[in-house]
Structure formats: structure tokens, C-alpha cells
Amino acid sequence: MGDKIKRIGVLTSGGDAPGMNAAVRAVVRTAIGHGVECIGIRRGWSGLITSDFVRLDSSSVSHIINRGGTILYTARSKEFMDAAGREKAIGTCKLLGLDGIVAIGGDGTFRGALALSRQIAESGHKLDVVGIPATIDNDIGCSYYTIGFDTACNTAIECIDKLRDTMQSHERCSVVEVMGRHAGYLALYVGTAVGATAVLIPERPVDFERDVVEKLRRARLAGTTHYMVVVAEGAGSAFEIAERIHEEIGIDPRVTVPGHIQRGGSPSARDRETASRMGYMAVNTLLEGKGNRIIAVRKGHLSDLDMEEALTMTKDFDMSLYAVLEAVTNGGAMNF
Numbered sequence: 225m226g227d228k229i230k231r232i233g234v235l236t237s238g239g240d241a242p243g244m245n246a247a248v249r250a251v252v253r254t255a256i257g258h259g260v261e262c263i264g265i266r267r268g269w270s271g272l273i274t275s276d277f278v279r280l281d282s283s284s285v286s287h288i289i290n291r292g293g294t295i296l297y298t299a300r301s302k303e304f305m306d307a308a309g310r311e312k313a314i315g316t317c318k319l320l321g322l323d324g325i326v327a328i329g330g331d332g333t334f335r336g337a338l339a340l341s342r343q344i345a346e347s348g349h350k351l352d353v354v355g356i357p358a359t360i361d362n363d364i365g366c367s368y369y370t371i372g373f374d375t376a377c378n379t380a381i382e383c384i385d386k387l388r389d390t391m392q393s394h395e396r397c398s399v400v401e402v403m404g405r406h407a408g409y410l411a412l413y414v415g416t417a418v419g420a421t422a423v424l425i426p427e428r429p430v431d432f433e434r435d436v437v438e439k440l441r442r443a444r445l446a447g448t449t450h451y452m453v454v455v456a457e458g459a460g461s462a463f464e465i466a467e468r469i470h471e472e473i474g475i476d477p478r479v480t481v482p483g484h485i486q487r488g489g490s491p492s493a494r495d496r497e498t499a500s501r502m503g504y505m506a507v508n509t510l511l512e513g514k515g516n517r518i519i520a521v522r523k524g525h526l527s528d529l530d531m532e533e534a535l536t537m538t539k540d541f542d543m544s545l546y547a548v549l550e551a552v553t554n555g556g557a558m559n560f
């Protein structure tokens with residue numbers, strides 16, 4: 225084990241997520257522990273195109289486990305989507321003598337990794353890539369958990385708990401838009417955790433009368449005088465929803481969009497632990513000679529999956545939590 229791999233690259237790509245630094249740290253320390261040199265590629269795949277790299281040793285990843293963001297910076301590279309861009313990246317891989325790359329990010333990051341590995345194979349070289357899922361959206365089909373989700377939930381909950389105080393005092397309605405362009409995991413977890421009056425997610429087509437108006441009405445009838453509507457970015461604009469509430473039932477809601485605040489902050493225990501395990505496993509997967517793998521949470525455990533197959537996987541949106549929200553909040557006294 226480990227006799228072939230001498231030097232690996234590590235990068236973070238796509239939207240950042242709290243816990244990425246913890247994953248970088250785990251990759252670097254595990255690699256160094258096996259006598260493998262570790263090179264940080266800055267700014268995601270674009271750093272591989274422009275040869276933007278930094279040598280990482282054990283001390284370069286000290287004191288980062290608690291920090292949000294990513295010390296390696298991140299970017300979304302259009303150039304890397306083309307074979308010509310990837311050819312430049314291959315040049316960097318050859319120049320640096322990389323035997324493997326650990327790519328930390330989302331679906332787009334992994335698609336890039338697979339394309340790179342295939343293209344380099346065509347030129348007669350071998351580069352093993354391993355992906356670590358990290359996105360606050362938790363929307364990677366092959367993995368039941370992605371680094372950053374827990375921290376983002378806690379950040380949004382903290383914002384909403386503060387809002388609740390003032391909404392209660394003024395007997396108002398809040399419409400809060402949380403991130404999730406294509407996924408409602410964040411909205412549903414957060415909505416359930418704050419006892420939202422209504423939660424709108426892209427996975428469930430919105431019927432405004434049923435999902436918003438009727439819920440607010442029932443809450444009012446149950447004696448509530450303040451309301452919290454949580455909407456996932458991909459399910460509609462909070463401003464439009466607020467306007468419609470005003471038109472239909474005369475309430476004058478206040479809109480809050482925590483936005484990118486949800487992407488920052490010190491990672492939670494769950495994100496630090498998951499990132500540490502995934503980083504450790506990613507390096508060991510490379511050391512075992514396995515390439516084109518994604519480290520994924522399956523049935524509560526980590527496994528390494530074939531990257532190509534993993535990218536075709538979808539996970540069913542777990543509507544059971546929606547049922548819980550309905551029963552506990554809307555079926556109950558409605559006071560969140």
C-alpha cells in the first residue's frame with residue numbers, strides 16, 4: 225500500500241461550505257503520515273489550468289479545522305469544461321508529477337474530475353481522482369450527507385430564532401428565504417427545527433392557497449399572531465411570496481434573506497467529524513490504488529463509490545420530515 229503514490233493534489237471547487245478546511249487538513253495530514261507529498265491547488269480547477277499551487281505541510285493546515293470558507297480559495301471554472309482547458313490542467317498535473325487529486329466540492333466538481341481523469345488516460349498517463357462531497361445544499365445524489373449542511377442549518381436557525389423574537393413582539397409574519405437553488409433540504413430541516421408555519425421547497429410543487437394561505441389562516445384561528453414562512457431559493461422569491469400574502473390576506477410580511485451568511489461560519493461538530501473522516505478515507509482510497517471514486521455516506525457509513533456510477537445516482541427526497549412538520553407544527557397548536 226502506498227508505494228506508487230508519491231504526490232497528490234487537493235483542491236476545493238464550486239460554492240464553499242463550512243468544513244472544507246477540515247477536509248483539506250485531514251487530506252494533508254493523512255497523506256503526510258504516509259510519506260506522500262501534498263500540493264494545494266488554489267481556486268479549484270482553474271488553479272490547475274493556471275498552475276496556481278502551494279506546497280502544504282502539516283503546519284500549513286494548523287488552526288484551520290475551526291474555520292469556515294476554504295484556505296485554498298474556490299471558483300467555478302468555465303474553461304475547465306472544455307477539453308482545451310483541461311489540456312492545460314493536464315500540463316500542470318504532469319509538471320507537478322501528481323499521481324492523484326482529492327477534489328472537494330459538489331456534482332460539478334466531480335464531473336470535472338472524471339473528465340480530467342479520462343482525458344489524461346487518453347494521453348497514456350494515469351491520474352486517480354477522489355471526490356469529497358461538500359455543499360450546504362446536501363444535494364449530491366450518491367451521498368446522504370454533504371459537508372457544510374449541518375453548519376448552514378444551524379446558522380439559518382440562529383437567524384430565524386432572532387427573527388422570531390421581533391416577529392412575536394410586533395405580531396408579524398416573516399418570510400425567510402434560505403439557500404437551495406435546486407434542493408429543499410436546508411429549507412425543510414430549518415423549517416422543522418424552527419417550527420415554521422409554512423415551508424416551501426422545490427421538490428413539492430407549490431399550491432399557494434393550500435401551502436401558504438390556508439396555513440396562515442389555520443394558525444390565526446388557533447390563536448397565533450406571528451407566523452414564519454420558510455422558502456427555499458428554488459421554490460420562489462421571498463419578496464414575491466410576501467407580496468402575494470399581502471394581496472390575499474392583508475398581512476404585511478417582513479422579508480429576510482440570510483443569503484451567503486449561510487455559507488460561512490465555524491463548522492459544527494458534525495461537519496468537522498465528517499470532513500475528517502472523509503479526508504482520511506479519500507487519501508487511503510488513493511493509497512489503495514483506487515481512482516475515480518467518491519466518498520459517500522451510505523446507510524450511515526462511509527463508502528467509496530465508483531465516480532461515474534455515483535454521478536448517475538439520485539436520492540429520494542425524504543418527505544417523511546415534511547409529514548413530521550405538518551403533524552408537529554400545523555397539526556398542533558400552530559404556535560411555533
Ligand code: F6P
Binds near residue numbers: 360361
Ligand atoms: O450550491 C450552494 C449554493 O449556496 C446554492 O444554494 C446557491 O443557489 C448557490 O450556491 C449560490 O452560489 P453563488 O452565489 O456562489 O453563485
